[in-house]
Amino acid sequence: MRNEDRRDRLRMALIDAAEATIAADGLAALKARDLAKEVGCALGAIYTAFPDLDALILTVNLRTLALFERAITEVTIAPPPTGAASPAERAAAADTLVRLAVAYLHFAAENPARWRALFQHRITHALPDWYLVEQVRLFRYIETPLQVLRPGLGDRERALLARSLFSATHGLVSLGLDEKLMVLSEPVLRGQIEIVVGALGRGLAEG
Structure with missing residues (x-):
């Protein structure tokens, strides 16, 4: 799988996970470490898909x-x-x-x-x-x-x-x-x- 495809898949996974967290528990519940754990990536990988939170x-x-x-x-x-x-x-x-x-x-x-x-x-x-x-x-x-x-x-x-x-x-x-x-x-x-x-x-x- 190409790096671009991996990044796109990670990007969508992060959006979906962040959306679910915000919808269920509010913005304050959104934490980068929890997101990384949920989608199964390293914390730093989040910032290859997005410039910041x-x-x-x-x-x-x-x-x-x-x-x-x-x-x-x-x-x-x-x-x-x-x-x-x-x-x-x-x-x-x-x-x-x-x-x-x-x-x-x-x-x-x-x-x-x-x-x-x-x-x-x-x-x-x-x-x-x-x-x-x-x-x-x-x-x-x-x-x-x-x-x-x-x-x-x-x-x-x-x-x-x-x-x-x-x-x-x-x-x-x-x-x-x-x-x-x-x-x-x-x-x-x-x-x-x-x-x-x-x-x-x-x-x-x-x-």
């Missing part, structure tokens, strides 16, 4: 983002109309923002350890371009209904608004699911999201 964690987080994308693709997102949006189209776009936010809540509640790992991991260097590209692409799910609600916004302003809406939703979900603060049931959290994001969406629709 950060890169491995980001690769696992990329899988988590792909899972999240599958969840939000269940939300029907109508493309922006070619002309001025009708009141019904604007109302539907506002409702889409709520349904996207609720889908985010469901994903976080069903995959708490994976979800937390997306935000708990801190790296000392800049995020790699391939990871940033995926983040930007996912935000476009929010930007599409915003094109209906705020057609006059430029790309940069729309992207910033999408991130603001996400931040509002993430704040509600983070506080509601935080075991150290106030754990709220999913129906209660959903009600909060529907009130807050719904009000923001209606404001945009009527503005």
Whole structure:
């Protein structure tokens, strides 16, 4: 077997093992020595497949983002109309923002350890371009209904608004699911999201 093939097999084994550990026990449980033992390699061999543990964690987080994308693709997102949006189209776009936010809540509640790992991991260097590209692409799910609600916004302003809406939703979900603060049931959290994001969406629709 070629060295490249061995490295690729080791890389996949490490990703699978790290993903299973994070999903079951959280990011704090991920240790390089335990990973090496689980996949049957030397500790130093990990760094022939990945430059550092950060890169491995980001690769696992990329899988988590792909899972999240599958969840939000269940939300029907109508493309922006070619002309001025009708009141019904604007109302539907506002409702889409709520349904996207609720889908985010469901994903976080069903995959708490994976979800937390997306935000708990801190790296000392800049995020790699391939990871940033995926983040930007996912935000476009929010930007599409915003094109209906705020057609006059430029790309940069729309992207910033999408991130603001996400931040509002993430704040509600983070506080509601935080075991150290106030754990709220999913129906209660959903009600909060529907009130807050719904009000923001209606404001945009009527503005």
